[in-house]
Amino acid sequence: MTREYLKKATLTSKSDASDVKATVRKILDDIEAGGDKAAMEYAAKFDQYDGNVVVTRAEIEAAAALVPEKLKQDIQFAHDNVRRFAEAQKETLKNIEVEVVPGLIAGQKSIPVTGAGCYVPGGRYSHIASAIMTVTTASVAGCKHIVACSPPRPGVGIAPAIIYAADLCGADTILAMGGVQGVAAMTFGLFGLPRANILVGPGNQFVAEAKRMLFGRVGIDMIAGPTDSLILADATADPMVVATDLVGQAEHGYNSPVWLVTDNRPLAEEVMRIVPGLIDDLPEVNRDNAFAAWRDYAEVILCADREEMAATSDDYAPEHLTVQAEDLDWWLGRLSCYGSLFLGEETTVAFGDKAAGTNHVLPTSGAASYTGGLSVHKYMKIVTWQRATREGSKPVAEATARISRLEGMEGHARTADIRLKKYFPDETFDLTSNG
Numbered sequence: 001m002t003r004e005y006l007k008k009a010t011l012t013s014k015s016d017a018s019d020v021k022a023t024v025r026k027i028l029d030d031i032e033a034g035g036d037k038a039a040m041e042y043a044a045k046f047d048q049y050d051g052n053v054v055v056t057r058a059e060i061e062a063a064a065a066l067v068p069e070k071l072k073q074d075i076q077f078a079h080d081n082v083r084r085f086a087e088a089q090k091e092t093l094k095n096i097e098v099e100v101v102p103g104l105i106a107g108q109k110s111i112p113v114t115g116a117g118c119y120v121p122g123g124r125y126s127h128i129a130s131a132i133m134t135v136t137t138a139s140v141a142g143c144k145h146i147v148a149c150s151p152p153r154p155g156v157g158i159a160p161a162i163i164y165a166a167d168l169c170g171a172d173t174i175l176a177m178g179g180v181q182g183v184a185a186m187t188f189g190l191f192g193l194p195r196a197n198i199l200v201g202p203g204n205q206f207v208a209e210a211k212r213m214l215f216g217r218v219g220i221d222m223i224a225g226p227t228d229s230l231i232l233a234d235a236t237a238d239p240m241v242v243a244t245d246l247v248g249q250a251e252h253g254y255n256s257p258v259w260l261v262t263d264n265r266p267l268a269e270e271v272m273r274i275v276p277g278l279i280d281d282l283p284e285v286n287r288d289n290a291f292a293a294w295r296d297y298a299e300v301i302l303c304a305d306r307e308e309m310a311a312t313s314d315d316y317a318p319e320h321l322t323v324q325a326e327d328l329d330w331w332l333g334r335l336s337c338y339g340s341l342f343l344g345e346e347t348t349v350a351f352g353d354k355a356a357g358t359n360h361v362l363p364t365s366g367a368a369s370y371t372g373g374l375s376v377h378k379y380m381k382i383v384t385w386q387r388a389t390r391e392g393s394k395p396v397a398e399a400t401a402r403i404s405r406l407e408g409m410e411g412h413a414r415t416a417d418i419r420l421k422k423y424f425p426d427e428t429f430d431l432t433s434n435g
């Protein structure tokens with residue numbers, strides 16, 4: 001490896017992990033013990049909110065009235081694209097049955113979980129698109145009860161467009177509660193809600209840690225914490241487009257890493273020259289986020305060739321991966337660790353974030369080395385079943401009896417013995433483990 005770091009991060013996603021763990025543990029324990037009241041106390045503490053928690057139909061209608069018509073059309077457009085893609089993904093999940101041995105049929109079917117708890121972040125920005133991504137997929141999957149929760153703004157509640165989008169996409173209940181307390185409310189079944197069977201959706205490091213801690217008693221889609229993005233660019237890339245795309249994702253938060261991996265030193269240097277000016281030009285909050293993210297978390301890595309670029313990218317396993325280089329098919333075939341891949345300059349991460357149809361709830365902090373992003377499949381339990389004729393059960397019962405005995409599991413062996421004796425009374429079988 002000849003990787004050269006033209007810019008190296010001083011912080012990583014693990015940097016403030018231990019403080020976050022202790023904070024989240026305490027909040028979860030307090031809320032589990034104290035129920036609705038404790039959750040509301042945390043809402044008051046972190047979000048300065050003491051208003052209504054379960055959003056009423058009248059509040060949903062009032063919110064809808066505040067959303068401009070053009071934005072409603074855009075939300076509908078994005079929802080339609082996410083729904084279409086999710087429906088096509090669902091089609092790939094086929095129920096199957098196969099005759100494993102003559103007379104014994106085994107099958108697989110997929111069953112949606114009953115309760116989905118969708119976290120819609122809202123601390124820094126109003127993540128309308130996250131409501132579309134999570135609620136639409138839960139609805140297409142066929143979940144029977146879908147809760148969307150999102151942090152309220154002090155004295156105001158959830159942003160009207162988030163309420164509108166969650167309702168349009170199929171949420172049965174909308175909860176004005178964010179952070180760990182929102183996640184806890186859906187998991188523990190507070191405020192009269194049924195307990196969620198799965199928690200989905202992105203969020204900051206507190207939300208991601210709460211999901212990680214609750215995993216086991218509730219399912220989770222994945223760890224979808226602070227956004228990260230990597231761009232692979234060669235000499236053919238436009239430095240201004242590359243720089244704009246990096247800054248575009250760095251605005252997510254002070255801890256959102258962006259990485260540029262290239263085999264072209266002049267491109268790298270030009271991008272590094274352009275980025276600070278683009279950051280300066282952003283509105284204040286976005287500028288502060290992008291400035292800190294670029295200073296502390298961003299990296300620019302020079303590689304020898306495209307093979308080394310691809311290997312570097314797979315090591316990082318980024319949430320979003322963009323290729324602005326020649327021979328897109330080669331990259332599509334070669335790359336193996338990413339949440340969502342954006343091939344060519346004509347598409348960009350923001351398209352996937354907002355409206356293209358692929359999901360934007362994606363694995364962060366390297367989790368793309370073992371999982372993809374949110375899809376209909378995450379809400380589905382892939383279960384199996386079997387049935388058999390008496391003839392079909394015979395060879396399986398013989399093998400089961402012998403294997404069980406060898407394992408020392410006599411009770412198991414006898415459940416096979418009894419069937420052989422009942423169905424084939426005139427036959428003798430050697431069911432010893434040493435036969």
Ligand SMILES: NC(=O)C1=CN([C@@H]2O[C@H](COP(=O)(O)OP(=O)(O)OC[C@H]3O[C@@H](n4cnc5c(N)ncnc54)[C@H](O)[C@@H]3O)[C@@H](O)[C@H]2O)C=CC1
Pocket residue numbers: 023046047120121122123124125127130151152177178179180181202203204205206207223224225226227252253256319360361362363364
């Ligand atoms: N991976 C993915 O697919 C996506 C990730 N994201 C990420 O979601 C995140 C959104 O973050 P936010 O804007 O903060 O919204 P958020 O809704 O995730 O978090 C806000 C909540 O954090 C809690 N909180 C804030 N400070 C706290 C503290 N000191 N202790 C305990 N709780 C605290 C509050 O309860 C507040 O309600 C970003 O990091 C963004 O990158 C966003 C969209 C998609």
Ligand SMILES: O=C(O)[C@@H](O)CS(=O)(=O)O
Pocket residue numbers: 127129130202226227228252319353354360361362
């Ligand atoms: O992490 C992500 O996928 C986000 O970039 C999505 S959004 O830009 O916050 O909608």
Ligand SMILES: [Zn+2]
Pocket residue numbers: 227248249252349350353
């Ligand atoms: Zn984004």
